[in-house]
Amino acid sequence: MNEQILNPYYDRLPGSYLFSTIAKKIKEYQASHEDADIIRLGIGDVTTPLIPQVISAMHKAVDEMALKDSFRGYGPEQGYDFLREAIVRGEYIPRGVNLDPGDVFVSDGSKCDVANIQELFAEGVKIAIPDPVYPVYLDSNVMAGRTGVIDSIGHFTEVTYLSSTAENNFQPDLPKNPVQLIYLCSPNNPTGTVLSRETLQKFVDYANANGALILFDGAYNCYIQDENLPHSIYEIEGAENCAIEFRSFSKTAGFTGIRCAYTVVPHQLQKIHAMWNRRQCTKFNGVSYVTQRAAEAIYTAAGWQETQNVISGYMKTAALIRNELTACGYTVFGGEHAPYIWWKLPKLANGVQEKSFDFFDRLLSTCEVVGTPGSGFGPCGEGYFRLTAFGDHEQTKVALQRIKERL
Amino acid sequence: MNEQILNPYYDRLPGSYLFSTIAKKIKEYQASHEDADIIRLGIGDVTTPLIPQVISAMHKAVDEMALKDSFRGYGPEQGYDFLREAIVRGEYIPRGVNLDPGDVFVSDGSKCDVANIQELFAEGVKIAIPDPVYPVYLDSNVMAGRTGVIDSIGHFTEVTYLSSTAENNFQPDLPKNPVQLIYLCSPNNPTGTVLSRETLQKFVDYANANGALILFDGAYNCYIQDENLPHSIYEIEGAENCAIEFRSFSKTAGFTGIRCAYTVVPHQLQKIHAMWNRRQCTKFNGVSYVTQRAAEAIYTAAGWQETQNVISGYMKTAALIRNELTACGYTVFGGEHAPYIWWKLPKLANGVQEKSFDFFDRLLSTCEVVGTPGSGFGPCGEGYFRLTAFGDHEQTKVALQRIKERL
Numbered sequence: 001m002n003e004q005i006l007n008p009y010y011d012r013l014p015g016s017y018l019f020s021t022i023a024k025k026i027k028e029y030q031a032s033h034e035d036a037d038i039i040r041l042g043i044g045d046v047t048t049p050l051i052p053q054v055i056s057a058m059h060k061a062v063d064e065m066a067l068k069d070s071f072r073g074y075g076p077e078q079g080y081d082f083l084r085e086a087i088v089r090g091e092y093i094p095r096g097v098n099l100d101p102g103d104v105f106v107s108d109g110s111k112c113d114v115a116n117i118q119e120l121f122a123e124g125v126k127i128a129i130p131d132p133v134y135p136v137y138l139d140s141n142v143m144a145g146r147t148g149v150i151d152s153i154g155h156f157t158e159v160t161y162l163s164s165t166a167e168n169n170f171q172p173d174l175p176k177n178p179v180q181l182i183y184l185c186s187p188n189n190p191t192g193t194v195l196s197r198e199t200l201q202k203f204v205d206y207a208n209a210n211g212a213l214i215l216f217d218g219a220y221n222c223y224i225q226d227e228n229l230p231h232s233i234y235e236i237e238g239a240e241n242c243a244i245e246f247r248s249f250s251k252t253a254g255f256t257g258i259r260c261a262y263t264v265v266p267h268q269l270q271k272i273h274a275m276w277n278r279r280q281c282t283k284f285n286g287v288s289y290v291t292q293r294a295a296e297a298i299y300t301a302a303g304w305q306e307t308q309n310v311i312s313g314y315m316k317t318a319a320l321i322r323n324e325l326t327a328c329g330y331t332v333f334g335g336e337h338a339p340y341i342w343w344k345l346p347k348l349a350n351g352v353q354e355k356s357f358d359f360f361d362r363l364l365s366t367c368e369v370v371g372t373p374g375s376g377f378g379p380c381g382e383g384y385f386r387l388t389a390f391g392d393h394e395q396t397k398v399a400l401q402r403i404k405e406r407l
Numbered sequence: 408m409n410e411q412i413l414n415p416y417y418d419r420l421p422g423s424y425l426f427s428t429i430a431k432k433i434k435e436y437q438a439s440h441e442d443a444d445i446i447r448l449g450i451g452d453v454t455t456p457l458i459p460q461v462i463s464a465m466h467k468a469v470d471e472m473a474l475k476d477s478f479r480g481y482g483p484e485q486g487y488d489f490l491r492e493a494i495v496r497g498e499y500i501p502r503g504v505n506l507d508p509g510d511v512f513v514s515d516g517s518k519c520d521v522a523n524i525q526e527l528f529a530e531g532v533k534i535a536i537p538d539p540v541y542p543v544y545l546d547s548n549v550m551a552g553r554t555g556v557i558d559s560i561g562h563f564t565e566v567t568y569l570s571s572t573a574e575n576n577f578q579p580d581l582p583k584n585p586v587q588l589i590y591l592c593s594p595n596n597p598t599g600t601v602l603s604r605e606t607l608q609k610f611v612d613y614a615n616a617n618g619a620l621i622l623f624d625g626a627y628n629c630y631i632q633d634e635n636l637p638h639s640i641y642e643i644e645g646a647e648n649c650a651i652e653f654r655s656f657s658k659t660a661g662f663t664g665i666r667c668a669y670t671v672v673p674h675q676l677q678k679i680h681a682m683w684n685r686r687q688c689t690k691f692n693g694v695s696y697v698t699q700r701a702a703e704a705i706y707t708a709a710g711w712q713e714t715q716n717v718i719s720g721y722m723k724t725a726a727l728i729r730n731e732l733t734a735c736g737y738t739v740f741g742g743e744h745a746p747y748i749w750w751k752l753p754k755l756a757n758g759v760q761e762k763s764f765d766f767f768d769r770l771l772s773t774c775e776v777v778g779t780p781g782s783g784f785g786p787c788g789e790g791y792f793r794l795t796a797f798g799d800h801e802q803t804k805v806a807l808q809r810i811k812e813r814l
Binding site for chain 2: 010058109213
């Protein structure tokens with residue numbers, strides 16, 4: 001086959017998807033260490049089983065699928081009304097945001113939505129992306145040919161980076177070049193830090209003044225412990241005219257294995273709302289009915305309480321990691337309103353800053369603990385390391401004990 | 408917001424997605440006819456509940472998700488090995504096709520895969536599409552800016568159409584212009600006709616000789632009753648070097664509401680295999696574990712038998728439609744190896760060919776029966792009408808009685 005028929009931009013992507021690279025490294029270590037007792041605080045995957053309310057809702061939905069009168073075939077591509085309404089009632093009304101259920105598009109994952117949304121925009125649109133951040137925003141734009149080529153420090157030439165580091169208290173400045181699409185992530189993956197109301201207002205005002213659009217990833221909003229911090233971009237004045245919000249049940253309710261998320265495209269963004277609807281109707285066929293009933297169940301009184309208990313459990317683990325590392329003399333960020341701890345790696349004895357991928361290898365070989373190298377999330381993540389609070393609490397204790405003793 | 412930042416190609420799409428237009432027409436009819444007793448033989452949605460083997464596999468999987476030791480989080484983006492292996496064992500080995508399970512990519516729907524696959528190709532690639540055919544092949548390429556603009560007969564200027572009509576016995580000729588991507592659909596949606604071994608060999612030879620790629624949609628293969636007809640493109644010599652195949656559990660096992668499909672990208676297509684893998688890892692997060700266990704269950708001995716019984720039921724309905732319309736003096740195609748009947752509309756009393764959308768309205772108002780206008784699948788579908796055999800058998804009988812008496 002003639003390779004000229006292929007999309008040339010895939011060749012601009014870094015070697016492989018970050019988490020695939022890490023999975024491969026772990027596999028290799030295991031192959032050469034038969035008795036390895038690896039503790040994984042790497043990938044952001046949950047470990048607590050689904051709550052009883054969700055389990056019983058799923059059984060009920062499965063039973064409906066067994067009978068002619070209650071069987072469901074194709075559902076609406078946008079999601080069932082029962083779920084769209086439950087989301088508005090459960091997530092937005094309590095935060096003072098009066099959303100139209102017709103603005104909520106249910107999907108099988110935020111990764112899909114956040115990667116697909118760029119299809120709605122022109123090829124030459126200029127984008128701004130936090131650094132460090134979840135790699136999908138960048139990768140999906142690289143694939144679409146929107147980013148230019150990678151430079152020596154690992155930045156793409158046509159992308160504006162919003163550095164989010166300890167130096168600016170993880171509150172990025174406005175883009176210096178004109179941009180039309182701005183990705184924001186709060187609580188941030190990987191730093192676990194939250195964008196303040198002031199920072200968000202600044203970005204919303206910029207977008208409204210400059211005809212730009214904000215793509216706001218709030219996949220971890222349920223971990224915010226301080227009620228005064230913004231959970232949704234729509235708590236910010238003017239955001240309904242310039243922002244799309246991505247949310248997921250993956251981390252909220254442990255749905256990584258059963259797949260459900262949603263994206264809010266306000267009807268105020270008339271043409272974009274119509275385009276996303278068209279995109280979903282043409283390229284997507286809705287989420288499993290069983291999964292949608294599962295998601296609905298977290299908004300019952302009992303389901304909500306059970307969900308909060310699971311979240312509290314993870315946050316207890318986050319506090320443990322934060323406290324233990326701090327007690328060891330390390331500097332850490334995050335872990336207070338997010339399940340991620342952003343660990344600043346100390347300089348080596350010779351004064352040199354250890355690379356985060358080298359630290360990955362060292363942590364694996366000395367402690368058999370897996371985390372995620374910060375540089376995997378962008379050049380500003382170099383010198384940092386991400387640990388997650390999604391692992392088993394007792395196992396995480398063991399991991400921290402090993403770090404304390406062996407590192 | 409500045410509309411110049413939007414993808415300009417969405418504006419080239421026909422007004423709305425075909426099935427949304429139809430749903431709207433039905434809704435309007437119902438609003439003005441309170442007592443309407445509409446029988447839907449329109450959208451290709453199944454009505455028979457999930458088989459017992461699938462139901463019990465789903466309950467078992469849901470129970471696993473309730474316990475810490477058996478809970479599953481993120482699965483492989485490509486699908487679990489248990490399902491990829493079951494597909495090869497259940498679908499391909501019996502047809503003499505020796506496929507590598509690593510070439511099977513499990514997804515949440517063929518619509519998604521068939522729409523997303525074009526992302527792997529260069530913007531300027533020339534495509535060939537059957538006419539008439541399932542609208543997603545065309546629409547996804549329109550959105551990507553690959554088709555040029557629509558002309559007065561409804562063809563896009565940069566697309567090569569492979570007309571599939573009674574005149575050529577629904578066996579399209581090779582493209583006259585050079586093309587690099589060729590969509591084929593067999594059994595065809597909407598005509599219900601099957602591409603012969605000779606036709607497929609001709610296309611495979613063309614692709615191999617010209618460095619082109621075939622995108623083969625076999626979503627309805629399980630309805631083929633004649634074992635000598637090809638079910639898979641990989642039954643054709645040389646296809647593993649030039650073809651991708653799309654398959655779905657939607658119509659095979661009634662999964663339209665629980666979402667599972669798969670796409671075969673042979674490892675022989677080295678770079679395309681790697682690109683699709685990268686695309687799925689970056690923009691997709693796998694299919695619900697519960698759904699994958701459901702799909703696996705159809706390949707047990709009992710599950711396979713139950714599945715065949717459901718298919719036989721639909722084919723009994725297809726035969727009913729075919730026979731009754733034929734008895735009324737109409738000419739029909741399909742319905743022998745597919746759940747679709749392609750009804751040639753007779754000329755009106757004045758000798759004029761009735762438009763298929765006009766016939767839709769007339770059938771709805773005189774018989775309260777819904778079908779799909781042929782022109783919705785391409786200009787060559789004008790003058791035809793699609794009925795599906797997925798409806799309730801007894802209801803379909805009533806619909807045919809009404810057609811006989813009232814039309």
